[in-house]
Amino acid sequence: MELSELATRTGSRILLVVIDGLGGMADDAHGTELEDAATPHLDRLAAEGVTGLLEPVGPGITPGSGPGHLALFGYDPLRFVLGRGALGAAGLGVPLHPGDVAARGNLCTIDAAGTIVDRRAGRISDEEGRRVVGRLATEVPSAEFHHEKGHRLLVVFRVAGTPEALDPRLGDTDPQTTGVPPLEPRPLDPAAEATAKLVASTLEEVRVVLADESAANGLVLRGFDTHRDLPSLRERTGLRAAAVAVYPMYRGIAELLGFQVLGPPADLTEQVRLLEKHREDADLFFVHVKDADAAGEDGDRAAKVAAIERVDDAITDMIAAAEPGVVAVTGDHATPSQMAAHSWHPVPVVVHGPRCGQDGSERFGERWCRAGGLGIRPSKELLPILMANAGHLTKYGA
Amino acid sequence: MELSELATRTGSRILLVVIDGLGGMADDAHGTELEDAATPHLDRLAAEGVTGLLEPVGPGITPGSGPGHLALFGYDPLRFVLGRGALGAAGLGVPLHPGDVAARGNLCTIDAAGTIVDRRAGRISDEEGRRVVGRLATEVPSAEFHHEKGHRLLVVFRVAGTPEALDPRLGDTDPQTTGVPPLEPRPLDPAAEATAKLVASTLEEVRVVLADESAANGLVLRGFDTHRDLPSLRERTGLRAAAVAVYPMYRGIAELLGFQVLGPPADLTEQVRLLEKHREDADLFFVHVKDADAAGEDGDRAAKVAAIERVDDAITDMIAAAEPGVVAVTGDHATPSQMAAHSWHPVPVVVHGPRCGQDGSERFGERWCRAGGLGIRPSKELLPILMANAGHLTKYGA
Numbered sequence: 001m002e003l004s005e006l007a008t009r010t011g012s013r014i015l016l017v018v019i020d021g022l023g024g025m026a027d028d029a030h031g032t033e034l035e036d037a038a039t040p041h042l043d044r045l046a047a048e049g050v051t052g053l054l055e056p057v058g059p060g061i062t063p064g065s066g067p068g069h070l071a072l073f074g075y076d077p078l079r080f081v082l083g084r085g086a087l088g089a090a091g092l093g094v095p096l097h098p099g100d101v102a103a104r105g106n107l108c109t110i111d112a113a114g115t116i117v118d119r120r121a122g123r124i125s126d127e128e129g130r131r132v133v134g135r136l137a138t139e140v141p142s143a144e145f146h147h148e149k150g151h152r153l154l155v156v157f158r159v160a161g162t163p164e165a166l167d168p169r170l171g172d173t174d175p176q177t178t179g180v181p182p183l184e185p186r187p188l189d190p191a192a193e194a195t196a197k198l199v200a201s202t203l204e205e206v207r208v209v210l211a212d213e214s215a216a217n218g219l220v221l222r223g224f225d226t227h228r229d230l231p232s233l234r235e236r237t238g239l240r241a242a243a244v245a246v247y248p249m250y251r252g253i254a255e256l257l258g259f260q261v262l263g264p265p266a267d268l269t270e271q272v273r274l275l276e277k278h279r280e281d282a283d284l285f286f287v288h289v290k291d292a293d294a295a296g297e298d299g300d301r302a303a304k305v306a307a308i309e310r311v312d313d314a315i316t317d318m319i320a321a322a323e324p325g326v327v328a329v330t331g332d333h334a335t336p337s338q339m340a341a342h343s344w345h346p347v348p349v350v351v352h353g354p355r356c357g358q359d360g361s362e363r364f365g366e367r368w369c370r371a372g373g374l375g376i377r378p379s380k381e382l383l384p385i386l387m388a389n390a391g392h393l394t395k396y397g398a
Numbered sequence: 399m400e401l402s403e404l405a406t407r408t409g410s411r412i413l414l415v416v417i418d419g420l421g422g423m424a425d426d427a428h429g430t431e432l433e434d435a436a437t438p439h440l441d442r443l444a445a446e447g448v449t450g451l452l453e454p455v456g457p458g459i460t461p462g463s464g465p466g467h468l469a470l471f472g473y474d475p476l477r478f479v480l481g482r483g484a485l486g487a488a489g490l491g492v493p494l495h496p497g498d499v500a501a502r503g504n505l506c507t508i509d510a511a512g513t514i515v516d517r518r519a520g521r522i523s524d525e526e527g528r529r530v531v532g533r534l535a536t537e538v539p540s541a542e543f544h545h546e547k548g549h550r551l552l553v554v555f556r557v558a559g560t561p562e563a564l565d566p567r568l569g570d571t572d573p574q575t576t577g578v579p580p581l582e583p584r585p586l587d588p589a590a591e592a593t594a595k596l597v598a599s600t601l602e603e604v605r606v607v608l609a610d611e612s613a614a615n616g617l618v619l620r621g622f623d624t625h626r627d628l629p630s631l632r633e634r635t636g637l638r639a640a641a642v643a644v645y646p647m648y649r650g651i652a653e654l655l656g657f658q659v660l661g662p663p664a665d666l667t668e669q670v671r672l673l674e675k676h677r678e679d680a681d682l683f684f685v686h687v688k689d690a691d692a693a694g695e696d697g698d699r700a701a702k703v704a705a706i707e708r709v710d711d712a713i714t715d716m717i718a719a720a721e722p723g724v725v726a727v728t729g730d731h732a733t734p735s736q737m738a739a740h741s742w743h744p745v746p747v748v749v750h751g752p753r754c755g756q757d758g759s760e761r762f763g764e765r766w767c768r769a770g771g772l773g774i775r776p777s778k779e780l781l782p783i784l785m786a787n788a789g790h791l792t793k794y795g796a
Contacts, residue, residue: 025755028446032755057794059775060782061404064795077795078399087796338753342793344786345755346771366771367758376773 001396003074003384007238011391012325012353014239014284015275015318018072019311020065020250021293021304023334023347024366033292033304033337034348035365039312042329042350042364049327049352051361052374054382055344056333062344068332069253073233073241073286074383082256085168085225088154090252092146096227099159101166101195103221106174107132107151110218114181119174121151121216129153132216140205142198155221157198166226167192170199174220182220232258233284237387242282244271250288259286268314276321283392285322296335297342304337326353326390328382329364346376353389399794401472401782405636409789410723410751412637412682413673415716416470417709418463418648419691419702421732421745422764431690431702431735432746433763437710440727440748440762447725447750449759450772452780453742454731460742464488466730467651471631471639471684472781480654483566483623486552488650490544494625497557499564499593501619504572505530505549508616512579517572519549519614527551530614538603540596553619555596564624565590568597572618580618630656631682635785640680642669648686657684666712674719681790683720694733695740702735724751724788726780727762744774751787 024032056063056071057078066087067077082090085102089095096102107129109118124132126149133147144156159166171186185199203219210217233241235258243254243261251261262278265271271287278285289311295303311329319327330349333342348369350361359373370376374385387393422430454461454469455476464485465475480488483500487493494500505527507516522530524547531545542554557563567587571580583597601617608615631639633656641652641659649659660676663669669685676683687709693701709727717725728747731740746767748759757771768774772783785791 025753027752027756053773058782059779060784060786060791062786062791062793064793067795082795336753336755343753344783344791366755370757370771370773371769376775 003237003387003393004235006393006396007387008392008394009238009283011283011387013282013322014386014390015287015322015324015327016072016284016386017287017311017315017318017327017329018069018289019292019308019329019331020288020290021296021333021335021342022308022331023336023343023345025334025336025338025343025345026366027338030301032366033296033301034308035367037305037308037312039309039364041312041315043362045315045327045329045352046350046361046364046368048358049350049361050356050359050374051348051350051364051369051372053346053366053369053376054330054349054379055346055376056379058378060344062342063333064342065249065332066253068379069250071379072330072332072382073257074236074380075230076380080230082228082253085223086228086256087249089156090256091249092148092154093248093252094144094146094154094156095255096156097159098227098229099165101157101168101224101226103155103224105153105155105219105221107153107216108218108220109215116175116178116180116182116218116220118215119178124151124215126150128216132210132213135209136206139209140202142202142205151216157195157202164194166195166198168195168224168226170196170224172222173203174222182218185221228256230256234258237383237392239283239387239392240281241284241286242278243286243288244274245286245288246271247288247290254286268310272314272317272321275318279322285324287318293335296337297340299337299340301337326351326356326386328352328386330382347379349374349382351385351389356389400634401785402634402636404791404794405785406790406792407636407638407681409681409785411680411720412784412788413685413716413720413722413725414470414682414784415685415709415713415725415727416467416687417690417706417727417729418686418688419694419731419733419740420706420729421734421741421743423732423734423736423741423743424764425736428699430764431694431699432706433765435703435706435710437707437762439710439713441760443713443725443727443750444748444759444762444766446756447748447759448754448757448772449746449748449762449767449770451744451764451767451774452728452747452777453744453774454777456776458742460740461731462740463647463730464651466777467648469777470728470730470780471655472635472778473628474778478628480626480651483621484626484654485647487554488654489647490546490552491646491650492542492544492552492554493653494554495557496625496627497563499555499566499622499624501553501622503551503553503617503619505551505614506616506618507613514573514576514578514580514616514618516613517576522549522613524548526614530608530611533607534604537607538600540600540603549614555593555600562592564593564596566593566622566624568594568622570618570620571601572620580616583619626654628654632656635781635790637681637785637790638679639682639684640676641684641686642672643684643686644669645686645688652684666708670712670715670719673716677720683722685716690729691733694735695738697735697738699735724749724754724784726750726784728780745777747772747780749783749787753787
């Protein structure tokens with residue numbers, strides 16, 4: 001049974017707040033960051049609502065951001081896959097359409113004989129990288145060039161410029177070593193021959209343009225990938241969804257799923273303002289807050305606790321702004337500061353609404369959520385529970 | 399996605415101690431055997447680690463030893479099946495190679511007219527059965543004969559003696575009744591014709607040898623089965639595994655999955671010594687302890703409690719010997735002494751390691767594990783969790 005068979009868009013609004021990397025790991029010295037943070041407003045949601053723990057992908061599996069979010073939106077992350085190119089494009093906020101092909105690019109230094117002598121173009125600065133990529137964007141019209149950071153960029157070959165869909169089955173032109181020339185773009189399948197020719201011709205134009213550069217006079221490509229044809233959240237659930245995210249990657253993921261992407265906001269305050277302004281425009285509001293994950297990845301426990309407390313401070317304003325019927329707060333995965341990395345540990349979740357049924361949870365945090373009414377379950381099961389709480393699902397069977 | 403796609407053999411050692419039949423059933427008079435046993439060392443693991451309950455095959459399903467162990471090694475026991483012949487061979491420690499065919503055999507009594515008059519050969523003793531099977535092993539070289547118990551034996555037809563692989567698709571020669579002669583080995587598929595001829599010729603040799611026996615003068619075969627081609631644990635996870643088990647069946651199961659099989663040890667003390675000696679030889683050590691299950695099957699509650707307490711006494715030595723990064727203690731199924739049989743009840747599990755995340759469990763036993771951080775989950779989910787804890791799994795998705 002598909003959820004769409006039961007979906008009825010007649011319920012109340014859902015506010016889903018994702019605290020990136022929320023989950024933690026208790027040890028001899030500490031509880032988890034969330035357990036130890038002062039979160040009076042989230043605690044009240046827990047006391048009035050139901051709590052539980054979510055496993056994003058599967059037992060023991062450490063999720064990347066793509067699968068972690070797909071699961072929260074009800075997509076089985078083992079069935080729906082976001083490739084490196086698609087996620088790279090999403091990360092830069094570059095829309096990728098069916099038939100487009102994207103690749104990660106590195107600027108490099110090539111000597112007079114055509115061999116690569118520096119794979120990072122002398123570790124050029126962000127500013128210098130941006131300047132060189134800007135030249136390509138202007139002077140090589142047969143593809144799109146988007147600067148990422150330092151010597152890294154994203155190159156998008158658009159289907160619009162060709163009579164048929166491009167095919168991503170190309171070998172990397174990056175030989176992953178120095179002392180050899182870049183590889184030719186080689187089709188890995190006969191169907192990719194035309195795309196290989198297009199890429200080769202673009203790379204020839206690039207060579208001409210970069211010839212007068214000293215450090216960044218070469219470009220190699222890897223990870224050719226195409227648009228991923230994910231069914232939209234609207235198709236799957238009937239819900240009109242909107243994303244309120246500061247970071248481009250999360251706006252990008254939401255866009256791939258057909259969300260309306262609001263803003264971009266610069267901070268929590270602007271996120272609240274966008275919720276208020278667009279309150280009537282969607283059934284599901286996805287609010288993404290990055291700081292807790294960034295602090296966890298830095299191994300900075302105090303900063304992660306503080307980041308969680310900032311969300312706690314803002315949650316009342318978010319609710320006042322969105323006036324939702326149902327509120328859920330959770331994370332896309334755990335990022336324990338002891339590990340300074342994503343991890344497989346389950347992630348706390350709280351669901352609050354008039355029909356959630358109270359479960360006696362005292363506070364919001366792993367040790368209380370463990371005993372919560374939602375139990376431990378896959379993250380992909382959250383969305384149907386939210387839809388039910390908000391009145392968006394009808395009865396199954398007579 | 400297969401686990402092998404994320405596997406990276408760069409983590410620490412895993413010690414998995416399986417207390418056979420560990421799970422129990424509380425009633426008006428008692429807690430479970432584990433709840434009532436004095437297990438200070440296991441309790442400490444629980445207090446420092448995370449606990450939960452495992453369901454080996456599925457809700458309400460009582461597992462045999464094969465599925466119970468496959469699940470603990472991460473194999474879905476409904477997808478990977480160990481046949482009767484393969485498990486019988488494993489139980490006797492008889493290796494079965496691709497192309498071999500094994501069958502369960504019964505010695506029986508046949509009258510002058512060739513009809514079966516006693517299907518158990520007068521319930522002959524173990525000693526007498528061993529003597530007769532020993533004669534077959536010596537005097538009938540075209541197959542292997544391994545005594546099991548009383549009138550029961552295992553017969554193995556080896557591919558090595560024939561130009562091509564044997565085929566197990568043969569009908570039983572055991573008519574399952576008296577007053578009729580044994581059936582001829584009949585091919586159920588044309589491809590099994592050569593095997594049927596080989597079996598018939600072996601049975602003819604058997605008739606000649608047993609002609610001078612009074613009670614055990616006949617042999618019938620059933621459950622023809624072949625080597626099961628299970629993917630090895632190494633293929634599935636990258637882990638080098640080793641088994642430290644006193645009983646042949648558990649060494650046999652481990653061998654089928656490509657484990658290095660150490661010993662055989664005679665008792666817990668020798669198991670500890672093997673762990674110490676081979677510490678560097680594997681990533682996963684499977685230690686199997688049988689006594690709790692045997693006591694449970696005997697309906698002997700006190701003996702099961704004592705068996706569990708003996709493992710508790712030994713666990714500190716096991717850990718000192720193996721120096722694991724991650725320790726797990728659980729069972730392959732429940733064997734409540736009130737039922738004197740295997741059962742479907744969930745089995746306690748404790749996982750201990752620097753990244754397990756503490757869950758506030760106080761002791762090791764069903765009533766505490768029920769509230770543990772691992773929740774109630776299928777046994778097959780344990781191995782990925784152990785791999786994650788030991789650092790043997792990389793991130794899924796970008």
